[in-house]
Amino acid sequence: MTRREMLRQSGCGFGMLALADMLHAAERTNPLAPKKPHFEPKAKHVIFLYLNGGLSQVDSFDPKPELTRRHGEPMPGPKIKTDRASGNLMRSPFGFKRYGQSGIEVSDIFPKIGEAIDDFCVIRSMWTDNGNHGPSMLKMNTGHQLAGRPSLGSWLTYGLGTENQNLPGFVVLCPGYPVMGSPLWSSGFLPSAYQGTHIHNSEQDPEKLLQNIRNQTLSAPEQERQLSLIDRLNRKYVNRLGSQPELEASIQAMEVAYRMQAEAPEAFDIRQESEETRARYGDSDFGRGCLTARRLVERGVRMVQVYFGNFQPWDSHDDIMSHARLARQADPAIASLLADLKANGLFDETLILIGSEFGRTPMIQNSGLEKLGNGRDHNVHGFSVLLSGAGIKGGTTYGATDDFGFKAVENRVHVHDLHATMLHLMGLDHTRLTYRYSGRDFRLTDVHGELLRPILA
Numbered sequence: 239m240t241r242r243e244m245l246r247q248s249g250c251g252f253g254m255l256a257l258a259d260m261l262h263a264a265e266r267t268n269p270l271a272p273k274k275p276h277f278e279p280k281a282k283h284v285i286f287l288y289l290n291g292g293l294s295q296v297d298s299f300d301p302k303p304e305l306t307r308r309h310g311e312p313m314p315g316p317k318i319k320t321d322r323a324s325g326n327l328m329r330s331p332f333g334f335k336r337y338g339q340s341g342i343e344v345s346d347i348f349p350k351i352g353e354a355i356d357d358f359c360v361i362r363s364m365w366t367d368n369g370n371h372g373p374s375m376l377k378m379n380t381g382h383q384l385a386g387r388p389s390l391g392s393w394l395t396y397g398l399g400t401e402n403q404n405l406p407g408f409v410v411l412c413p414g415y416p417v418m419g420s421p422l423w424s425s426g427f428l429p430s431a432y433q434g435t436h437i438h439n440s441e442q443d444p445e446k447l448l449q450n451i452r453n454q455t456l457s458a459p460e461q462e463r464q465l466s467l468i469d470r471l472n473r474k475y476v477n478r479l480g481s482q483p484e485l486e487a488s489i490q491a492m493e494v495a496y497r498m499q500a501e502a503p504e505a506f507d508i509r510q511e512s513e514e515t516r517a518r519y520g521d522s523d524f525g526r527g528c529l530t531a532r533r534l535v536e537r538g539v540r541m542v543q544v545y546f547g548n549f550q551p552w553d554s555h556d557d558i559m560s561h562a563r564l565a566r567q568a569d570p571a572i573a574s575l576l577a578d579l580k581a582n583g584l585f586d587e588t589l590i591l592i593g594s595e596f597g598r599t600p601m602i603q604n605s606g607l608e609k610l611g612n613g614r615d616h617n618v619h620g621f622s623v624l625l626s627g628a629g630i631k632g633g634t635t636y637g638a639t640d641d642f643g644f645k646a647v648e649n650r651v652h653v654h655d656l657h658a659t660m661l662h663l664m665g666l667d668h669t670r671l672t673y674r675y676s677g678r679d680f681r682l683t684d685v686h687g688e689l690l691r692p693i694l695a
Contacts, residue, residue: 269431269490270407272399275665280629280695281589282401283535284394284660286543287528287572289564290375290416291552294330294598294614295622296643297561300362301334301343304641305600313601313642321369321616322555325604327642328614331559340633347565350573351624356633357576357585359625359693363637363646366596366653369616371417371550374595377653379422381682388426388673390657391541393682394664395432396425397671401538404501406435406494408541409534411527413440414548423543427675431490434543437506439527444503458499465493505537506530518574520567523547528571532578535588552594555603555613576626589663590626591656597621600642620646623656629663631695651690658687663694 296302309329318324334343337352342360344352351358368374373383380387388396391408400407410423423434441447456464472489508516508529519525527544534542546552546568554560572592579585598614598621620639626632637649658668661682668687672679 268399268403269429270395270399270403270494272401273397275398276667276670277665279663279665280587281627281663282587283539283584284391284541284589284591284664285531285535285575285627286390286541287531287568287575287590287592288378288416288543288545289552289568289592289594290545290547291371291550291554291594292596292598292616293552293594293621294554294558294561295362295617295620295639296598296600297330297332297558298345298348298565299343299360299622299624300639300643301330301345302600302639302641302643305329305643308642313644318601318644320599320601323604324599324601324615326602327600328558328602328612332562338633342633342635345565347562348569350569354573354576357626358632359630360622360635361625361637361651361656361690361693362620362622362635362639363648363650364593364597364621364623364653364656365646365650366618369596369618371553371595371616374616374618375416375418375422378593378595380424380426381654381657381684385418385421385424386426387424387680388428388432388682389423389434390660390682391423391434391543392425392428392432393661393671394541394666396428396673397661397666398540398664400540402501403494404497405505405534405537405539406498407539408432408434408543409531409539410434410436410543410545411439411530412436412545412548413438413523416545416548417550427680428673439530440523442507442509442526444506447506448498448502501537505533508533515574515578519571522567522571524567525571525574528575532575532584535579535584536582554598555615557612558598558614559612579627586628588627589629589660591623591660592626593623594621600644617644620644625693629695631693634693636690636693649692652686654683654687655690658683659690659693662689 305327306329308327310326312326333346336343338356340356342355344355366374366377368383377383380389395407425433508526519529524546531542531544551564579588597617599617603613603615637651639645640647661668668683672681
């Protein structure tokens with residue numbers, strides 16, 4: 239007789255049975271079931287369009303006439319230390335135009351976003367802590383510079399669950415891996431059920447896109463009987479040894495994978511869209527990612543993150559003119575996503591974030607490593623992000639950088655402030671969304687974060 243069996247049969251047996259039933263009920267709880275937010279939310283879903291590598295603010299959404307006038311001159315003041323050696327000021331090679339009723343100026347390389355600029359809030363005063371891609375990407379995605387913390391999507395699914403139990407709550411679309419890779423969408427110390435599901439979206443055929451989605455040997459009823467047997471064995475194991483979080487996460491993953499067979503192939507099959515729709519988004523990994531993101535949000539997925547491509551495509555050290563080529567893929571896809579969300583009634587319940595891990599310097603890079611010498615270095619002191627959708631005051635700008643677009647000087651916004659505001663729009667108080675780990679309560683915003691009330695509708 240085991241010790242547990244002895245206790246069950248002793249005088250305290252009834253109490254142990256009650257406790258066991260409570261524990262078993264907790265184990266049966268679906269961690270991704272929809273949960274009530276702290277207060278009434280403005281948004282139900284998040285789409286994060288990540289232009290990995292570092293979008294240049296002075297060449298996109300933060301025009302600087304003084305930079306044009308002082309082209310070729312040294313940056314005023316003491317020599318500024320940047321990640322690599324920088325030279326004199328370099329004007330943007332792109333023109334800017336005022337769009338919409340708001341009259342917000344947008345670069346010529348983003349004309350379609352310009353046409354929809356009244357739906358956007360442009361935050362021009364972002365700043366972050368580290369000039370290297372890895373730590374800054376971790377900061378933007380997890381709120382911390384070191385790997386091991388839960389990602390934004392993991393915090394959201396931990397706090398809110400997800401609406402569709404046949405699809406993952408947090409999906410990451412990237413044709414390969416950005417810098418840092420999986421730690422960007424990891425659940426960290428949160429239960430594994432909340433980690434992002436990474437999809438290599440370089441394929442269009444769902445059978446290739448979602449590898450092993452079909453069971454080639456067992457029918458659906460046979461799989462169901464198999465999973466039922468495995469579940470009973472696992473439950474007996476848990477009842478005998480106590481709570482096993484990793485095992486519970488594996489059980490949950492198997493159950494989601496089983497349910498995905500029915501819905502995921504259809505959800506990820508953008509070939510069901512008309513040729514006209516696919517053409518609007520563009521035949522690129524990012525264009526297909528934006529279209530897929532719309533289809534997933536339509537089906538109740540809590541958060542979708544779309545990376546622009548492998549590694550860091552927007553890292554334009556050599557030639558800033560590469561931004562024009564990249565924008566030809568990003569611009570129509572982003573504009574089409576917004577237009578379709580409006581058409582199907584999801585715009586008012588979906589929060590859209592567009593941005594990078596940091597910006598770029600207004601000075602030319604001059605380290606001697608470049609072939610063309612027409613690029614810009616990393617800049618953490620001031621950059622821009624765009625917000626649109628649920629709860630956002632469209633047709634507005636917030637904050638400002640200095641005359642050259644180098645440093646945020648007015649209404650500075652840290653990454654923690656951005657995260658706090660996003661959680662707020664989802665109905666979550668960033669100071670109350672915590673998880674007890676290693677003897678302390680952790681949260682996405684650490685001990686920082688201020689709500690950006692002026693940008694809220």
